[in-house]
Amino acid sequence: MRSLSDKKIEQLRSIAANPDFSSTKYRIVKELARGGMGTVYLAEDPELSRQIAIKVLSTPEANSEIGRRMVREAQIIARLEHSGIVPVHDVGVLPDGRVFYAMRLVRGERLDEYAARAGSVKDRLRKFQAACDAVAFAHAHGVIHRDLKPQNIMIGSFGEVLVLDWGVAKILPPHRVSEASEAETLMLPARKQGANDSQSISEDTTHGTIMGTPGYMSPEQARGEVEQLNQCSDVYSLGAILYFLLTNESPKPTKGHATPDRQFEPTPRPRELNAKISKAAEAICMKAMAPSNLDRYTSAAELSTDIARLVDAEPVSAYRENAFEKTGRWLGKNRYLILLVLAYLLMRFFFIFSARG
Amino acid sequence: MDRDTDIGGLQHRFPVTSHSAIVAARSDDQQVRQRAFSAIVASYWKPAYKYIRFKWQASNEDAKDLTQGFFAAAIEKNYFAGYDSAKASFQTFLRTCLDRFVANQKKAEQRKKRGGGADLFSLDFSSAEDELALYGPTSADSPADYFRKEWVRSLFTLAIGTLSQQYDDSGRSVYFKLFELYDLRDDEMEPKVSYASLANQFGLDTTSVTNYLAAARRDFRKVVLEKLHELTATEEEFRTEARALLGVEISEIPLR
Numbered sequence: 001m002r003s004l005s006d007k008k009i010e011q012l013r014s015i016a017a018n019p020d021f022s023s024t025k026y027r028i029v030k031e032l033a034r035g036g037m038g039t040v041y042l043a044e045d046p047e048l049s050r051q052i053a054i055k056v057l058s059t060p061e062a063n064s065e066i067g068r069r070m071v072r073e074a075q076i077i078a079r080l081e082h083s084g085i086v087p088v089h090d091v092g093v094l095p096d097g098r099v100f101y102a103m104r105l106v107r108g109e110r111l112d113e114y115a116a117r118a119g120s121v122k123d124r125l126r127k128f129q130a131a132c133d134a135v136a137f138a139h140a141h142g143v144i145h146r147d148l149k150p151q152n153i154m155i156g157s158f159g160e161v162l163v164l165d166w167g168v169a170k171i172l173p174p175h176r177v178s179e180a181s182e183a184e185t186l187m188l189p190a191r192k193q194g195a196n197d198s199q200s201i202s203e204d205t206t207h208g209t210i211m212g213t214p215g216y217m218s219p220e221q222a223r224g225e226v227e228q229l230n231q232c233s234d235v236y237s238l239g240a241i242l243y244f245l246l247t248n249e250s251p252k253p254t255k256g257h258a259t260p261d262r263q264f265e266p267t268p269r270p271r272e273l274n275a276k277i278s279k280a281a282e283a284i285c286m287k288a289m290a291p292s293n294l295d296r297y298t299s300a301a302e303l304s305t306d307i308a309r310l311v312d313a314e315p316v317s318a319y320r321e322n323a324f325e326k327t328g329r330w331l332g333k334n335r336y337l338i339l340l341v342l343a344y345l346l347m348r349f350f351f352i353f354s355a356r357g
Numbered sequence: 358m359d360r361d362t363d364i365g366g367l368q369h370r371f372p373v374t375s376h377s378a379i380v381a382a383r384s385d386d387q388q389v390r391q392r393a394f395s396a397i398v399a400s401y402w403k404p405a406y407k408y409i410r411f412k413w414q415a416s417n418e419d420a421k422d423l424t425q426g427f428f429a430a431a432i433e434k435n436y437f438a439g440y441d442s443a444k445a446s447f448q449t450f451l452r453t454c455l456d457r458f459v460a461n462q463k464k465a466e467q468r469k470k471r472g473g474g475a476d477l478f479s480l481d482f483s484s485a486e487d488e489l490a491l492y493g494p495t496s497a498d499s500p501a502d503y504f505r506k507e508w509v510r511s512l513f514t515l516a517i518g519t520l521s522q523q524y525d526d527s528g529r530s531v532y533f534k535l536f537e538l539y540d541l542r543d544d545e546m547e548p549k550v551s552y553a554s555l556a557n558q559f560g561l562d563t564t565s566v567t568n569y570l571a572a573a574r575r576d577f578r579k580v581v582l583e584k585l586h587e588l589t590a591t592e593e594e595f596r597t598e599a600r601a602l603l604g605v606e607i608s609e610i611p612l613r
Contacts, residue, residue, distance in 0.1 A: 003488045004510055004517075007544070012513050015540055016578040017603040022571030034604065058604070095575070 019056045019094050026054060026102065037066065037167050042105065045089075052089065056100040067099045073167045074101035076143055084134025086154075086162050106164075107157050112150035115245055121281075124245040125311050127153075130161035132238055132304035138163075139231040139300055142172045146229065148237035149216040150244055172230060214253035216240045219291050222254045232293035235303055239288025239296070242307075246281055247273040251289065280310055283319035379447050379590035382437040396587055397437070397451075398428050398478055400515055404507035405455055406485045411493075412500035413459050421482050427458045428478060442590045446598070452504050509602065512588070516580045517541065523576070531559060535566060536573035578603070 004012070018028050021043070029042040029051070038057040045052050057070050074091040081087070091101040109117070111131070115124060131153050135145060145152075145166060152165040218236035220228040240251045251267040267289075270282045284306050290296045297303040306316045313333035315321060321329065331338065381393035406424040409415050415423060431437060431454065440450050488510070494503040524533040538550055552566045559566070582599060589595040 003484070003491060004513055005543070006492055006506075008541070009510055009513055012540070012577070013509075013603065015574050016581050020571055020575050022567065039604065 019098055019100065021054075021094065023095050024092065024100075026052070028054070035165075038070065043102070045102070051105050052102050053105045054100055054102045056094070057098045059098070069167065070099045070101070073169065076169050076171065077103070077166050080138055080141060080143065080166075082134055082137040084130060084137065084161055084163055085166075086164060106154050106162055108155050108160075108162075110151050111153035111155060111241070112244070114155045115150065115248065121246070121277075122311060125281075125307055127155060127159075127161050128238075128242055128245055129304050129307040129311070131163055131241070132300045132307060134161065134163045135234055135238060136299060136301035136304055138169075139234065144170050144172060144229060144231060144234050145237070146170055146221065146233065147213060147216075148234055148241060149213045150241055153241070170229065215250045217254070218293065219254040220293060228293075230293070231299050232296045235288050235296045235298075235300055236290075236293070238300060238303055239285055242281075242285045242288060243267070243270060246270045246277050246285060249273060254291070278310075279325070280316045280319040280321075284310060284316055287318040377590055378587045379437065379440060382435075394428075394432050394437075398480075400511050400584065400588055401451060401508065402428065402478070402480050403485045403488070403511045404504050405451075406480075406482065407489050407507045408452070408455065408500060408504045409459060410489060411498075411503050412456075413463070415459075417482065417486055421480075423459055423462060424480065424482075425478060426462065427455055430458060440590060442594055446594055447588065447590050448505065448508060449501075452501065512581065512584055512602075516577060516584050519584070520573070520577055520580050523580070524573075531561075532569050532573045532576075535559070535569050536577065539570055540574065540577075 014031075018031075018041070021028055025047055026043045026045055029044055031039060032042050032053065033040045038055050041054045041056065043052050043054045044050070055070075057067060059066055071091060074088050077085060078088040078091075086103050086106055089102045089104070091099070093099055111127065114127065119127070131148075135148065138145060143166075145163065146168045147165060148163070152163065154162045154164055156162060214222070216237045218229075218233040221233050221236075243249075243251045247270050270277045270285055271279070284303070287295070288297055288303055297306070302317075306318055308314075309316045313329055315326075315329075378393040378396035381389050382397065384390050384393065402424055405427060406420050409420040409423050410417065413420075413423075436454050437451075440447060444450075445453075492510070498506065520536070521530075521533045524530050535555055538555060539552075542550065552563050552570075555561075556563045556566045561569075581603070585598050585602065586595055589598055
């Protein structure tokens, strides 16, 4: 037999490593990204002549906990029809037993890459607000993400903001969904006969299970208090993302099982790292990241509203201004109008004096 | 479903029927030990030979003698019985043994004393030399990286040979022919073939070509995993190697 070249070995490795999609209508083009739970491939859907992304679980056990979780991730995303959440087209099991789901291919960059490359504070805040709106939509449908971080937010080629990776998302039992929500609570089919949805969820995440990313997970999440998690836990993570966008640094991990006392370092306030950050922006960030979930914004929608007000130079709920700050903000917001009026008055004076002269 | 011999998914799992040659090399049974050494030599002689040529800058004649001598000594002194999977992978262990052996040989200049030419194994060194000329180490390769790279080449070459043999034995040689023409074709030397042209050549329809190729790729993956299973000592090492080589997680089913 002839010798195998390095290139051929790579091709064979890819043949052996790539999932077998022969039982589906999709054709794998190449690997896009590899994570702890699975691998995302660029694939083609020949029937619709379009490119899509397919996430394939690494473990070939559809009935394992991780396999079930991935099916549920697909079901959760499929039901969250929002422009800020990537639509899922299909879910299934490959001949080798690995679960996959097909979704829209998002071309763009991650929020952390976007922040490193460019973006004025205002631009960053607008993107952040769009992410808050997508999360607020999920909250309104009784779903909490539980792993929000800059790496899980994509900025598309046209500036659209998409929240990704709902792999550890949780569906809250109806009584724990905000009463203010008018949307219908998302219900997934129970996995076992007679098991309701909240039971199914508790199988996935029992007390003491820590899911999330240090620095971005709430204190209750870091302590593994699964039953305490609600929308406010995601609000904390959004606050941590805002912290990153304002300071370019990730917050320090909160105290919990994942961060023992001896490793714990308190997170400095944003203005300690960058004095140019406004007090209002800092206040919003610190309110979202309050250690107690009772002190945080009650929902991502409320946080989004405060961000919108901050961008529009309106007063925000998280910060009480003094008269001097109020005047300064008003002047800042209306500076063009003030300049216009001053220019007009200057011209008037000039004409009056020149007429007298 | 026999969970003792299956890895993979629910429907077409990858049955691993091979046993660990590393474990068998410690057997009290002479025949079992012999078979295990043959499997180890088959997959490691080429990487060992090329590694000696690269790291120790040995001439091809010296490298041949040292390769033969190393495996002969490994069998005679039962080197592999001393392998402890908790300390390193078998691949690293074998490379360390090889280094030690070559260093000792060089020091004592025992090549002549050993008598040379008394070869224990029939090894095709000219093919190893051809490969060395074509795909020799690059400036970026460390000796350890190069050894691993050559071990992967050896593993895949053996897997292709086994796949061909299995298809011949089961009367499905057309599967391997298609795999050879489509997936093993040298992209730079041979013209690209399409599913349609293969269908035409073998008197099949395109769907059959698609299905046969998918089956051959699945079986190739299975054989690679079997070989890997054979050449690792523990489940943990097997899983680690499978992850490193193919990026796959093997399910938590007992394999041996």
